[in-house]
Amino acid sequence: MHVEENVPTARQYGTGWYLALWSGELTEGDVVPLKYFGRDLVAFRGDSGKAFILDAHCLHMGAHLGYGGEVVGDDLMCPFHNWQWRGADGANSNIPYLDRCIKKQLKTWLVHEQDGLIYFWFSRTGSEEPTYFPPKVIEAGRSDFYPVYPHGALKVEVTFPPQFAFENVADLSHLRTVHKWAEVPELNGAGAYGDMFHTDLTGTVPTRSGGATVRNENWQWGPGLIYSRLHGLHPTGQITAATPIDHETSSYSMSVWVQRIGEGEVPVGRAKAVIEEQRRQALNAEGNDRIIWDNMVYLDNAALVGDERKTIGVHRVWFQRFRSDTPPPTPPPIPVPEGTPYPQPTIEDDLDTASGSISESPAVHSTAETLQGG
Structure with a gap:
């Protein structure tokens, strides 16, 4: 190893x-x-x-x-x-x-x-070839969404490791305590599918006019990228990325695609507010997430309870596959409930690394739209 x-x-x-x-x-x-x-x-x-x-x-x-x-x-x-x-x-x-x-x-x-977005491949041994592809963002190809750059491109340098932020995809209870959702959201489905970890949840968030029901889908591809889609309120697609600068610092960024309001190229109104809220909570030094991540320590044997073992616990086991030649086996995913309007993700890789190019058949679908592409 x-x-x-x-x-x-x-x-x-x-x-x-x-x-x-x-x-x-x-x-x-x-x-x-x-x-x-x-x-x-x-x-x-x-x-x-x-x-x-x-x-x-x-x-x-x-x-x-x-x-x-x-x-x-x-x-x-x-x-x-x-x-x-x-x-x-x-x-x-x-x-x-x-x-x-x-x-x-x-x-x-x-x-x-x-x-x-420009991605690059890192191999910890120097010899590992790609086994998956960065997620394809549905919203990036739609004319009814603002382009991500420059207004939806947010980045800061941080001292917490990427895993601190990325465990949020599996941490349902923090949405109530940190982000003030009305209750801990309902988990529709979660688990690891090869190099991808998926969560799907539904909950109620506070707004000025009362509670609003939202659905949040997350696909973490490898240790460095999360693709999230928010349904309800203002439709949004987002790539959260954490790239280590060294073992002590990382570049933490959000690429946010928000649905257009009007015909201009600059987000306004609620669209602008969505981007600014992401900046405030996750990127600003005094934001809800940042103030925790900047000051916490990682506990290898965290005292996880209840469903946290099925979500955060499984996510931690899965994360190790990218750091080890012999990672521990990952428990099977929690099935997506019958009637959820998209099929469960499957991984079907077709890699042509000999020529330096990578092709991949569709791997993850949501409402019949491809999320993963080559």
């Missing part, structure tokens, strides 16, 4: 897809320095329109390509001595004062871009 010595369980890195940045932050010719998983990285968009992520330091003399580097075709040119490195495979492609290239390659990171 690949072990990160002296790193607490909740702060260990997990293999999976993570959010690097929004597509709107990386237009053609842009070069952006990044730091994730304790490594300096650089993202750039080539003339072909493709996004690339490489290790950041030039193999000539160590200059950081993210500061002063320039895009040349689909290559990235170092600002120090103008050596060029290919985005596709990291190979040295040009040395301006030499008639040959050296046989060295920068590490390249597998990139997948969809729905206005």
